[in-house]
Amino acid sequence: MTKLNIGILGATGAVGQKFIRLLQNHPWFTIKALGASERSAGKPYREAANWIESIPMPGSVAELKVRNCESAEFDDVDFVFSGLDSSVATEIEADFAKAGIPVISNAKNYRTDPTVPLLVPEVNPDHIDLIKSQTFTADGSGWIVTNPNCVVVPLVTTLKPLHDAYGIEAVILTSMQAISGAGYPGVASLDILGNVIPLIGGEESKIHTEPHKLLGTMTDSGIDFADFPIQATATRVPVENGHMLSVTVGLKTKADASEVENAMKEWQSPISELGLPSAPSFPIHVHRDARYPQPRLHADSENGMQTAVGRIRNANVLDITYVAMAHNTVRGAAGGAILNAELLVEKGYLKGE
């Protein structure tokens, strides 16, 4: 297939840099344009970005001139990924969609819009068709698709097999979130070194709401949301990459730990046969060794796209308890968005000129 030309909005940020890293040598997509704030626009990328990835900045982007995030400056791309700061994403992403440039976004701004798919390809690929109800352009050429909060990704990936097999009654969780999730420079070192911070502002409300849309049912009139209470405590811990979750679940149809372990192991991803380049072979890996998963050992499994699960056991409160962990800036951000784009190509929503 002819490769699609893509742009990255927020290309200088932590998520933007992860996009650049993950898109090197991508078989379907070529980076054509980079956008950031007016502080960066006009500069070569190597000057504008404070490069924090652990590989050298790719030569293919180092000399690209950073553009303003205005749709008129991106008329040479087929679609854009957005890693924009949420304070500016609403207007900028709408500007691109109205100009007929599809936006695949990491920002939270459109996640709750009833016409915008909130997508994890292994969980709710059919929600993609919500795009047809968007009205940014008369001919449907411009639209927005979002991916969820970085804690919600491992949460819904592990809840999905239980939701399908038993139904979910209630969820209680505590997240232990890596510092890379706060962007750069992120959390002050004096706050986080040797410490745990018991609140991440704005995080818990996303964890309380996004799973219901993701686990909802697509109907002719939109998404019929799943309906169960979630109680989350979001904490920041001195880990570089990989958000760990301690999750306790109440099930509508009772099941014990071994049945739940089998349900997770036997669950078939609905996209497993599509051969999408960034899709993990096994979206969930269940560890039986009680020392695992650990962020340092397992965040990079399957190129950072796998959710690791461990310590599945019967709970004293509700029914089942386990830990889950996924790479927050890969599976929970840029990698998740790239997989969304691959599914959109496969479903015919993204095409070259």
Ligand SMILES: NC(=O)c1ccc[n+]([C@@H]2O[C@H](COP(=O)([O-])OP(=O)(O)OC[C@H]3O[C@@H](n4cnc5c(N)ncnc54)[C@H](OP(=O)(O)O)[C@@H]3O)[C@@H](O)[C@H]2O)c1
């Ligand atoms: N970090 C994560 O793990 C994670 C996970 C999931 C989702 N997200 C979401 O992804 C987005 C990016 O997060 P991040 O951690 O990469 O943040 P970040 O490091 O602060 O980067 C923000 C980006 O937005 C650009 N920007 C800021 N103001 C702008 C403006 N007025 N016009 C155009 N561009 C502007 C910045 O450009 P300049 O460099 O020119 O200022 C930079 O490229 C956020 O919405 C965040 O909530 C992050």
